Amino acid sequence: DDIEYYSDNYLNRLAHDGVNGIWISTAFRFMLPSKIIPEYGINWEKSIAKLNKTIAQCARYGIGVYLLANEPASTYMNDALHLHPEVMGSYQGKPNGLVCMSRPQGAAYAEEAGRTLFTLVPDLRGLIVISAGESLSSCASSPKLECDLCAEKGLTLGTAFAACEEALWRGISSVKPDADFISWSYDHRSWDPEDI
Helix, strand or coil: CCCCCCCHHHHHHHHHCCCCEEEEECCHHHHCCCCCCCCCCCCHHHHHHHHHHHHHHHHCCCCEEEEEECCCCCCCCCHHHHCCHHHEEEECCEEEEEECCCCHHHHHHHHHHHHHHHHHCCCCCEEEEECCCCCCCEHHHCCCCCCHHHHHCCCCHHHHHHHHHHHHHHHHHHHCCCCEEEEECHHHHHCCCCCC
């Protein structure tokens, strides 16, 4: 939208209170174009321009900007992903609605998203992904690994999780190796200890 959320007065106060970073919550499907999922990122230019403007404004006060996102997003509230079973895992012979790192297109999408984000937003300080939380994303975001493809590949919940984070990081580090990449996996508490 066109609302100015970070006025100079507000940023000045944050800086004087010792704040040196903020996060902005988003979803990649709204702001990043994708060759793999072309339905994503419609009108992305406006979102990216506003984000870059906000980053420049915050930088004047020594405040870095992070994006917070639940990525790579599942089919939950995401109709476009339903059109791309080639990126999804499979459970009992049906697409499981989760982006799968055992599928070449699933891993390629995660890598593409990281690379595209930091290409379009080079001064972004970092990305915080909710990798395992109440909203699902990759095959490794649920308490149990329910993906026949990952199981066939010999992955556990923990190694499938690592594969997803590695794919995102490959994309990010190919553009900005000094970016912060924070994997927020607070739902680990529901996992079996050996998967953690």
